[in-house]
Amino acid sequence: MTTGQDRSAPPQTDPADDERLPSLAEQMADQLGGWRGLVESSVPVVVFVVANIVTDLRPAIVASIGVAVLIAVLRLTQRRPVRHALNGLFGIAIGAAIAWRTGDEKTFYLPGILYGIAYGLVLLGSAVIRQPLVGWIWSVLANGGKSQWRQDPRLVRTFSWLTVLWGVVWLAKVGVQAALYLADMDTALGIARLVLGYPPYALLLLITVWVVRRVTREQPAADPAPAVEPAPGG
Structure with a gap:
């Protein structure tokens, strides 16, 4: 006996599901890099501010650049996305170069x-x-x-x-x-x-x-x- 509907047929899917927007949390996490991305992008600046108070300008520059490079290398070795780390390193490097030159x-x-x-x-x-x-x-x-x-x-x-x-x-x-x-x-x-x-x-x-x-x-x-x-x- 046959029926008008084949029960073995796969369920219909809504075409809109294929274009589902990422959730709010997913979009926030991607743009901010998660809590780890937030911390890692802030650490070089914190190191510069503290080192500049405790020591002097050039040691502070070296310390901040060193930390930024270390964070990027660590992400690479862990096979994690490095976009946020590289953005932070690029920004730190430009500011450090100008500060080093001007004193x-x-x-x-x-x-x-x-x-x-x-x-x-x-x-x-x-x-x-x-x-x-x-x-x-x-x-x-x-x-x-x-x-x-x-x-x-x-x-x-x-x-x-x-x-x-x-x-x-x-x-x-x-x-x-x-x-x-x-x-x-x-x-x-x-x-x-x-x-x-x-x-x-x-x-x-x-x-x-x-x-x-x-x-x-x-x-x-x-x-x-x-x-x-x-x-x-x-």
Whole structure:
């Protein structure tokens, strides 16, 4: 006896499952590198600040560079992703080179300040021309390079104000560091670099992921196709 449905057939899968967005925790962990990534990226700066207080500028530079290299090598030997470690090493190396050449400890933080200013201005500029940078970054990091959000006015608006938020926060935190730099408050500048580093970034990332996922879920479903009325006499 046969039935209209083959019980041996595999269960139907929702095509949307193949395009499932990573969970909030997964996206946060990937961008921040987990707790280990947070700690490892902060250690070289902590070493520089402490060593500079205890000893002098050049020993502090050598110590911070040495720690950054050690972290990168350790990750390689453990076959762990080195993206965050290399980013940290690159940033530390540029600041260390400038500080070594000038002999002024505060210039260690100058590249980060200049980068922060440029990044904040680019964020605000992209929102002004309606090409919000946060939206494009989202496309690459969380949506497999797809940019369908450009056809959705709600998502364009959402990414625009999120981009403005990122730009304002970025310029505000770099403004604090710039003020300390100009005031020659080197130790306070090092502490501000740590405090205003990952915490605001993590908060902005959390807000962005939560808002975008909420807006995406609230998108209205497509209208059902209208029923076709039978022709008279049909």
